[in-house]
Each structure stands twice: as structure tokens, then as C-alpha cells.
Amino acid sequence: MELANIEKLIEKYLEAETSLQEENILRTYFTSGNVAPHLEDYAIMFGYFKQNQSETFTKTIKLKPEKKSKKNFKWLSVAASLALLVSVYVGKVQYDKYQQRVYFAQVKEALEKVSFQLNKGNDALYAVSDNLNKGSDAVSQLKIYENTANTVLKKVNY
Amino acid sequence: MKQSDFLKAVLPFKDKVFRLAKRLLVSTEEAEDATQELYFKLWKNKEKLGEYKNVEAFAMTMTKNYCFDRLKSKQASNLTLVHSNYKEKDTSLEKKIEYKDSVSNVHKLIENLPEQQKIIIQLRDIEQYDFEEICEMVDMKPTAVRVALSRARKTIREELIKQHNYGVS
Structure with missing residues (x-):
């Protein structure tokens, strides 16, 4: 040319x-x-x-997009959140039960302690009443002594 | 439309789609994603494809619009500039480097053109479509296409001469 x-x-x-x-x-x-x-x-x-x-597109073209897997991911996340919710709920219930049991045990222990102390108190009261009886016995003996003394005095006065 | 028919109709111009996308989006990865996305769209609308006289022109228009959308979207705000490796045979090393420089210069010059001229020079000088098809793809009148193409070519030529004379790259 x-x-x-x-x-x-x-x-x-x-x-x-x-x-x-x-x-x-x-x-x-x-x-x-x-x-x-x-x-x-x-x-x-x-x-x-x-x-x-000469530049070419070297990758293979996919006609069916990965939308399915995307959808699955969506459902998976829903399922995961549901599972989380349920497990949290169950966990909460279990925890509450456990807490109640612990509380019950504490109350029981406390009551036991109280009743033990009450028994001790009882013993003390018994001891007091024993001593009181002793005292009243002594007093009644004193009364007898007084009576006899009075009769003796009367007889002497006559 | 079956998958094999579809592929027969659309696969021949996948490289053209890719190159146009790369021209507009610069990065190879972006262009690959764009090409992939475009073929999803074509496949989804495969029933309507028969209605178009020129599926290829329709695909190129879609590519152009998709790339513009990408450029506007925030997602694409951090596009990277990627240069392809230029291959050259049997020239001396100095010449080779010089040539390589000027070739990548052309790339940069085209990059600096307005979008419309960029697309038209891509479609005409690289993909060699005739004017009728280009008018259809870019939705412009033939005279407007010619004016834009002439401007683009002249700009590139003038810039090349400028660089050549001053030795400025």
C-alpha cells in the first residue's frame, strides 16, 4: 500500500x-x-x-447463580437464631430451677439451725424448771419447818 | 429457550462484554464480576431475548448501563487501577520498553477520555462494530457517534504526538 x-x-x-x-x-x-x-x-x-x-474472559460463566446457597444461608441464620432463642429459654428455665433448689436448700439449712437452737433452748428451759422444782421443794420443806416451829411455840406459850 | 441454545446465542461475545466492562471499570476483577452478572441477567431474561433483533447489541447496551451503575454505586468507589501485561516479540529491549510505555500510554489516554468517547472508541477501534450497531448500543444518532469517535481519535493522536515531541510520559 x-x-x-x-x-x-x-x-x-x-x-x-x-x-x-x-x-x-x-x-x-x-x-x-x-x-x-x-x-x-x-x-x-x-x-x-x-x-x-486479544484480551479474553477466561473464567467460566455460571448461569445458575449461587442464589440457592444464599437462600440456604438465610434459612440457616433463621434456624440458628431460633435454636439460640430456644436454648436461651431452656437454659433460663433450668437456671431458675437450680436457683430455686439452692434457695430451698439454704432455707432448709437455716430452719434446721433454728430448730437446733430451739432444742437447746428447750433443754435450758427444762434445766430452769428442774431448778425451780428444787427451789419449791426447799420452800415446802421450809414451810414444814415453819409449821412445826409454830406448833412448838404455841405449845410453849400455853 | 434451552440452555444450549442460549449459550450458542450469547457466548460468542463474552470477550467483548468483558473488554467493554474492563474499559469502563478499569479493574479486571470488577470487569469479571460485571460479565458474570450480565450473563445472569441475560439468562433470567432468556424468554425475552428472542424479541430482540440483535442480541449482541442489546447485551452491549446492558453492559454499558450496568457499568455506569457500578461506577455510580458506592460499592465501586474504591476501584483499583490494574494494567495488563503487554506481550511483545522480537524487538530490542530498549525498543520494547519504549513500546510498552507508549502502549500503556494509549491505555491511559483512553482512560482520560469522557465515558461516551471511551465506549465508542472501544466499540469501533477494538471491537470493530459498524456504525449502525454502535448507534443502537449507545442510543445515539450516527452523526453524534461520528463526532465523538473523531474527537476521541484526534485527542489520542495529539496526546501521543505531544508526548513523542517532548519526551514527557
Whole structure:
């Protein structure tokens, strides 16, 4: 391809008036490696375009999105939160029961202590009443003594 | 529409979709996600695909719109710039480096173009669609497409000459 022709095509190219065929001519000329020095800038441009065409999408395209697994995750989270709720509830009930048992044991212990002390008190009361009886015995003996003394005195006075 | 028919209809242009997405989103990962997402959408709407005369043009329009959405969304606010590895054969090392530099320069120059021109130059100079198809894809009149394309080409050329003359990269 003569240079004059190429230059004409470039003018058209810059005005965006070239057809695809004419652009193909330019493309082959500029990527051939045999470019006139004053047109090297275009070689860079076309070189870039050509090199860009070879870039491909290498991953495989999935048509069925992972929405199912996403849904599963949704349900899983619901299930997990439910399980958490239930376990917290059960745990709370169990804990309450345990707390009640501990409380009951404490109360029982306290009551036992109280009743033990009460028994001790009882003993003390018995002891007191024994001593009281002793005292009253002594008093009654004193009364007998007084009576006899009175009778003796009466007899003496007569 | 069966899966095999669907794939026959849409798979041939997957690379074009990917490249357009990459042109707009810059990062390869983003572009791969976009391509994947686009094919989900096409598959979901497979019943309607028969109604379109040109499925490929329709897919490219969808790609364009999807990428714009991505760019607007907050999710994509931290896009990374990724350059692909440029391969070159049998040139001297110095030339190679120079060439590589200028090639990645073209990449940057195109990146700096307005979105509309970016898309059009991608569709025309890389994917080689004819004007009719491009008009359909970007929903513009032929004259407007030509004007945008001409501007894009001239901008790239002028920038390249500027860099060439001043040796500034």
C-alpha cells in the first residue's frame, strides 16, 4: 500500500469517515512493523487496539447463580437464631430451677439451725424448771419447818 | 429457550462484554464480576431475548448501563487501577520498553477520555462494530457517534504526538 494512500486514509480515519474495510487496511499496515517514521504514533495506537482485542474472559460463566446457597444461608441464620432463642429459654428455665433448689436448700439449712437452737433452748428451759422444782421443794420443806416451829411455840406459850 | 441454545446465542461475545466492562471499570476483577452478572441477567431474561433483533447489541447496551451503575454505586468507589501485561516479540529491549510505555500510554489516554468517547472508541477501534450497531448500543444518532469517535481519535493522536515531541510520559 502506497504511503500517499495511507495518509489519505488516516485523514479520513481521524474524521471518523472510514469504513471498517478501510480501517482494516490501516490496521494491517500499522501492525506490519514496516511503518514510515512520521507515522509511528499511529502504529502505537493500532498496536494498542490490536493487543487489546486479544484480551479474553477466561473464567467460566455460571448461569445458575449461587442464589440457592444464599437462600440456604438465610434459612440457616433463621434456624440458628431460633435454636439460640430456644436454648436461651431452656437454659433460663433450668437456671431458675437450680436457683430455686439452692434457695430451698439454704432455707432448709437455716430452719434446721433454728430448730437446733430451739432444742437447746428447750433443754435450758427444762434445766430452769428442774431448778425451780428444787427451789419449791426447799420452800415446802421450809414451810414444814415453819409449821412445826409454830406448833412448838404455841405449845410453849400455853 | 434451552440452555444450549442460549449459550450458542450469547457466548460468542463474552470477550467483548468483558473488554467493554474492563474499559469502563478499569479493574479486571470488577470487569469479571460485571460479565458474570450480565450473563445472569441475560439468562433470567432468556424468554425475552428472542424479541430482540440483535442480541449482541442489546447485551452491549446492558453492559454499558450496568457499568455506569457500578461506577455510580458506592460499592465501586474504591476501584483499583490494574494494567495488563503487554506481550511483545522480537524487538530490542530498549525498543520494547519504549513500546510498552507508549502502549500503556494509549491505555491511559483512553482512560482520560469522557465515558461516551471511551465506549465508542472501544466499540469501533477494538471491537470493530459498524456504525449502525454502535448507534443502537449507545442510543445515539450516527452523526453524534461520528463526532465523538473523531474527537476521541484526534485527542489520542495529539496526546501521543505531544508526548513523542517532548519526551514527557
